[in-house]
Amino acid sequence: MSELQAADTLTVADFARTFRRVQAEIHKVIIGHEQAVEELLCALFAGGHVLIEGVPGTGKTTLVKTLGMALNLSFNRVQFTVDLMPADITGTRVILSDGDGRREFTFQPGPIFCHILLGDEINRATPKTQSALLEAMAELQVTVSGTTYPLPPPYFVMATLNPIEMEGTYPLPEAQLDRFLFKVRLDFPDQEQLVRIISSTTGPEEAGVAPVFGQADAAAQVEALKRLVREVLAPPAMEQYAARIVRATQPENSRYVGGGSAAQHDEMVNRYVMFGSSPRGAQALILGAKVRALLDGRANLAREDIDAVAVPSLAHRIMLNYAAHSDAIEAAQVVERVIKSVHAART
Amino acid sequence: MSFPRSVTRADEKLGAILAEVKRLRGRLNSLAIQRALFGALASIIAAVALIFAAAYLLSPLAFVLAAAAIAICAVVICVRAIGSGWAMLSSASKAAEIADYRASLKGRLTTVVQMASRRHRGSLWPYVLEDALSYRDDFAASRIERRRIERSLWALLASSLIAALLIPLARSHRRLERAHPGPPAEITMNLNDLHLRPADPGDADAPEVQADAATMQKLQAKLAREGYGAGAGAAQNGIVDRARKIASDVQSKLRGDTRQKPRLTLKLADSGEDRATTPGGGDWAMNHPEQQSPPAGQFEPQHGDEGRDMPMLPTDNSTPRDQLAQHVGGPGGVQAPSAGGSNAQDLSATPQDTADASSSQGSGGGPSHGVGADPDSLFGAASNSKMGNEGFEISIQARPIEHGAKGTGQAYMPPKVRTPLNHDQHPDEPIARATVPASDRTTIQRVFER
Numbered sequence: 001m002s003e004l005q006a007a008d009t010l011t012v013a014d015f016a017r018t019f020r021r022v023q024a025e026i027h028k029v030i031i032g033h034e035q036a037v038e039e040l041l042c043a044l045f046a047g048g049h050v051l052i053e054g055v056p057g058t059g060k061t062t063l064v065k066t067l068g069m070a071l072n073l074s075f076n077r078v079q080f081t082v083d084l085m086p087a088d089i090t091g092t093r094v095i096l097s098d099g100d101g102r103r104e105f106t107f108q109p110g111p112i113f114c115h116i117l118l119g120d121e122i123n124r125a126t127p128k129t130q131s132a133l134l135e136a137m138a139e140l141q142v143t144v145s146g147t148t149y150p151l152p153p154p155y156f157v158m159a160t161l162n163p164i165e166m167e168g169t170y171p172l173p174e175a176q177l178d179r180f181l182f183k184v185r186l187d188f189p190d191q192e193q194l195v196r197i198i199s200s201t202t203g204p205e206e207a208g209v210a211p212v213f214g215q216a217d218a219a220a221q222v223e224a225l226k227r228l229v230r231e232v233l234a235p236p237a238m239e240q241y242a243a244r245i246v247r248a249t250q251p252e253n254s255r256y257v258g259g260g261s262a263a264q265h266d267e268m269v270n271r272y273v274m275f276g277s278s279p280r281g282a283q284a285l286i287l288g289a290k291v292r293a294l295l296d297g298r299a300n301l302a303r304e305d306i307d308a309v310a311v312p313s314l315a316h317r318i319m320l321n322y323a324a325h326s327d328a329i330e331a332a333q334v335v336e337r338v339i340k341s342v343h344a345a346r347t
Numbered sequence: 348m349s350f351p352r353s354v355t356r357a358d359e360k361l362g363a364i365l366a367e368v369k370r371l372r373g374r375l376n377s378l379a380i381q382r383a384l385f386g387a388l389a390s391i392i393a394a395v396a397l398i399f400a401a402a403y404l405l406s407p408l409a410f411v412l413a414a415a416a417i418a419i420c421a422v423v424i425c426v427r428a429i430g431s432g433w434a435m436l437s438s439a440s441k442a443a444e445i446a447d448y449r450a451s452l453k454g455r456l457t458t459v460v461q462m463a464s465r466r467h468r469g470s471l472w473p474y475v476l477e478d479a480l481s482y483r484d485d486f487a488a489s490r491i492e493r494r495r496i497e498r499s500l501w502a503l504l505a506s507s508l509i510a511a512l513l514i515p516l517a518r519s520h521r522r523l524e525r526a527h528p529g530p531p532a533e534i535t536m537n538l539n540d541l542h543l544r545p546a547d548p549g550d551a552d553a554p555e556v557q558a559d560a561a562t563m564q565k566l567q568a569k570l571a572r573e574g575y576g577a578g579a580g581a582a583q584n585g586i587v588d589r590a591r592k593i594a595s596d597v598q599s600k601l602r603g604d605t606r607q608k609p610r611l612t613l614k615l616a617d618s619g620e621d622r623a624t625t626p627g628g629g630d631w632a633m634n635h636p637e638q639q640s641p642p643a644g645q646f647e648p649q650h651g652d653e654g655r656d657m658p659m660l661p662t663d664n665s666t667p668r669d670q671l672a673q674h675v676g677g678p679g680g681v682q683a684p685s686a687g688g689s690n691a692q693d694l695s696a697t698p699q700d701t702a703d704a705s706s707s708q709g710s711g712g713g714p715s716h717g718v719g720a721d722p723d724s725l726f727g728a729a730s731n732s733k734m735g736n737e738g739f740e741i742s743i744q745a746r747p748i749e750h751g752a753k754g755t756g757q758a759y760m761p762p763k764v765r766t767p768l769n770h771d772q773h774p775d776e777p778i779a780r781a782t783v784p785a786s787d788r789t790t791i792q793r794v795f796e797r
Contacts, residue, residue, distance in 0.1 A: 012474060231471045235461035237444065238454065298478060299471035300458035302447075 015228055015294045018221075019045070021212050025070040028207045030063050031200065032193035036184045039312045040067065040158070046287035047226050048181020049137050049157040051122075051172075051316060058186040059197075060160040064118040072211035072218040073115035073154070080125035082168065086132035090142045091149075107144060112136050115152060115219060119159035123169040130176055133157065137179045154222045174275075174319065181284045182309070183316035231299070232290035238301040241342070242285040245310060248338045249276030249318055266341040268334055272324035277317040284313035311335050360476040363483070364459050365439070371488040372442035374495070379435035381497035386428025389502040394421030396510030402601035403517035407594040408587075414594070428499070446486040455479040456486055535614040538562055538569065554611035562615050 019041060026037050036052075040063070043050045052060050061077065068075030078089055091110035097103045111117065112133070122130060136142050140151045159180070161172075177183075189197060200207055213221045251273045252265040269276070288309030289301050296305070315331040324334075394417050401413040437445065443456035459479050462468050484490070538558070558566060768774065783791060 012471070228471075231469045233458050233462055233469055233471060233475055235454065235458040237440065237457050237461060296453070298453060298455070299474045300454050300478075302454035304453060 011228055012294060012297060012299055015045075015225055016297060018212060018225060019291075019295055022067075022070050025209050025212060026063070026066050028209055029066045029200075030059055031196045032189045033059065033063070033186055036186050037063070039182050039184045039309075042288050042291040042309065043182040043184075043312075044071075044154070044156050045222075045225050045229050045291050046181060046284075047154075047229070048284065048287065049159070049179065051159050051161060051177070051180040051183040052186060053161045053163055053183060054186030055164055055188060056162060058188060060186060061118060061120060063186075064116065064158045066209055067158075068116045069209040070212055071116070071222060072213045072215055073156075073222070074152075075116045075118070076111040076114040077118040077120060078111050079120045080122045080129065082124055082126060084125045084129045086129050087144075089129065089132045090136070090144055093145050107147065107149065109149070110142075112142060113149070113151060115154055116156045116158065119157060121162050122159040123161050123172060125170065127170050127173060130170065130172060133159075134176055134179065137176075152219065154219060154226065177316050178278050178280050180316060182288065182312035184312060229287065229290045229294060232293050232301065233299060234286055234290065234301045238289070238303070238306065239286065241303055242282045242289075242306055244342050244345075245285065245306070245338060246277045246279070246282040246314070248342050249273065249281070249314060249335070251276065266337055268329075268337045272320050272327070272329050273318055273334060274321040275319040277314045281314045281317045285309060288313055307339055310339050314338075357473050357476055360480050361459065361463055364456070364476065364479055365463065367483065367486060367488065368439055368443050368446065368456060368460055371446055371486070371491050372437050372439055374488050374492050375435070375437040375442055375445065378492065378494060378497045379432045379437070381432075382435055382499050383429045383432025385497060385499040385503040386431065387425045389499065389506040390421045390424035390428060392503070392510050393506035394418060396506070396513045399510075399601055400513045400517040402598040403520060407591045407598060410598055411590050411594040414597075446491045449491050450482065450485040452479070452482055452486060455482060533612045533614055535616060538566055538615045554613040556613045556615055558615035566615060 022041060023037055027034070030037060040050055040052075044067070052063070054060050064077070065075060078084075087110065089110050089112050091108050091113065093105040094108045095103050096106045119133065122133075136151060136155070137157050140153065140155050142149045142151065157180075211218070248266065249269060250265075251270045285306050286301070289305035292305040292308050293299065293301050311332045314335045318331045318334055320329065320331060320334070323329075397417045398414045401410050401417070405413055439460050440457065443460040446452065446456050447454055455475070456479060458475055462472070462475075534554070556563075556566070
């Protein structure tokens with residue numbers, strides 16, 4: 001094996017090793033939620049943002065804090081409330097006086113300027129404040145008073161949603177939902193996990209998290225791993241497969257997509273879906289699948305990788321209609337059905 | 348010019364992988380072609396065999412319908428087989444996908460094949476090649492697709508076997524049919540006892556009708572009355588008749604028939620009154636040309652039954668038309684009138700009825716003795732001559748009973764009914780037709796005219 005190949009092999013192996021180390025550090029604090037943690041890290045290394053949904057007390061904030069500690073990256077938390085203003089997040093220009101007594105407008109960065117941002121209960125803020133995150137999430141920059149400030153890479157936003165207290169909340173607009181790569185669900189822990197949570201959090205000792213990266217090169221290391229993810233080969237067959245899945249989430253009568261010959265319109269989609277996934281859904285499928293491929297020691301995509309990330313990639317991008325709500329149909333069920341129908345159409 | 352070692356090795360690895368995929372593709376495409384070929388051949392052979400057998404076993408109309416159905420099915424199956432084979436044809440990419448699926452390679456081969464032609468493959472391309480090549484044993488063509496011969500060969504063999512069995516079977520059936528003694532060569536019937544219709548064109552089994560000129564004219568008039576003349580109805584059926592004719596020709600060619608099949612001769616006599624209006628009555632006789640004809644109202648067994656002393660007699664409900672239907676019935680046969688509500692299958696007869704029939708119509712011996720209703724045809728030569736010099740032939744749709752629905756190939760043998768005769772009765776003896784002296788002819792003729 002040549003040196004080049006050996007180096008590449010090492011890199012691919014390193015990715016999986018680093019990923020597993022970060023995962024292990026997080027699980028020193030977070031009990032259970034293995035799938036959620038894996039999806040969270042997938043989104044991080046794929047360069048996306050995550051929307052976390054879970055009832056209070058399931059460890060949403062703790063998870064994000066632990067992630068920041070494990071990666072040794074800067075971490076900020078914003079509690080979204082109804083009176084939160086955009087400037088409270090992005091920062092604002094304030095009048096400061098220097099040593100000579102001269103006063104001038106100086107930009108005071110908000111909590112958005114960090115590597116990992118936790119937007120807690122994002123649906124409690126007004127749409128105007130929620131939208132303050134749009135530019136930061138999509139373009140990794142903030143514009144205040146006509147001046148654009150770049151955000152330090154890697155930039156990772158994790159927003160949490162509380163699904164049971166919906167009164168006085170503002171559901172996230174579709175445009176903002178679409179900017180989250182994955183939507184991760186934190187389920188209530190089972191009996192055994194709950195006991196472990198109690199014992200580990202009520203004792204005198206707190207579980208310590210050892211940083212995987214050094215303080216100086218943590219951001220660079222994470223960025224290198226993110227670049228490696230982009231290097232994973234996605235053959236046209238896989239791209240077509242992802243496109244077929246995304247098109248299949250559109251109902252047959254969608255005036256934005258139409259019924260092309262390549263689209264399989266499942267009856268469940270036609271019945272319950274108002275709008276299907278956007279093209280960002282296909283991007284999320286491929287990027288998430290690339291991380292899964294690297295974790296499996298491969299530098300190429302497989303259908304299994306795409307299938308594995310289909311639900312967290314697409315579920316929050318699908319708008320269900322009233323029939324779905326009345327029949328208690330969830331978007332994840334629709335996505336799973338879509339995957340099955342695309343598989344059936346192939347065979 | 349020298350290339351970096353790693354690049355050269357990467358190309359070698361790529362070449363090795365693509366060569367294996369090419370071998371797999373060749374094998375898959377060979378199977379696809381075999382599938383199309385074997386499937387199409389199997390359907391064609393089976394269809395030809397079935398059509399050939401149908402030519403031997405079915406009537407022209409049934410043959411036309413069966414052949415058309417078989418041909419349509421064969422075409423559909425043939426097209427599907429070819430389409431299936433066409434769909435199985437693999438590109439290199441598809442062959443790689445199949446190998447990925449069957450060897451659980453998780454897209455490694457597909458990635459290599461599809462990305463091989465790209466200029467920018469990324470920094471992980473050498474790793475992908477190395478990774479894929481490490482599974483070389485798993486995607487060897489002989490492991491991915493073990494078969495060299497497609498399973499549809501069994502279909503081809505099965506259809507060939509069916510053809511090999513079916514065609515000789517049909518031929519032997521035909522030979523048995525020919526070897527079997529035929530039906531009564533001649534039947535003499537009263538014109539008014541019959542409902543006749545012209546035979547289908549090409550129906551070689553239909554009997555020939557012989558009659559004198561006057562009777563023939565009456566027959567034609569009767570046919571015209573019953574709607575079988577050359578009128579509008581016949582014109583409407585022209586296409587069907589033509590198809591039947593063509594089918595008959597095709598059948599003959601397929602069978603290799605060169606000689607004309609002996610046909611049943613139906614001799615018509617005219618009693619001058621419509622017997623169809625007199626239920627239970629009527630004259631009838633059946634003759635073998637080689638045998639002496641029985642007296643009127645009696646049935647002569649067909650196959651060497653000279654030693655049997657109990658003749659079969661019609662019952663009250665068994666009209667001569669029924670007896671005729673018994674002999675010449677079958678699909679599309681002579682339609683006997685329903686007078687008397689008789690069933691053609693019922694041959695239980697009583698001598699009394701026979702006596703009545705004999706007394707009312709009279710009878711004579713000989714092969715063409717008629718039913719006594721036409722005095723002009725009473726006297727003829729003692730030989731098997733046809734009735735009348737001006738007689739001509741038309742075909743009616745009728746067929747002997749041994750070609751009937753049972754399909755056993757055996758001629759119908761009427762059941763024996765042993766009814767004891769009373770003291771006034773004597774067993775009927777066949778009366779050989781003899782030349783009547785000229786001096787007695789006037790007397791006999793008067794008797795019959797009465």
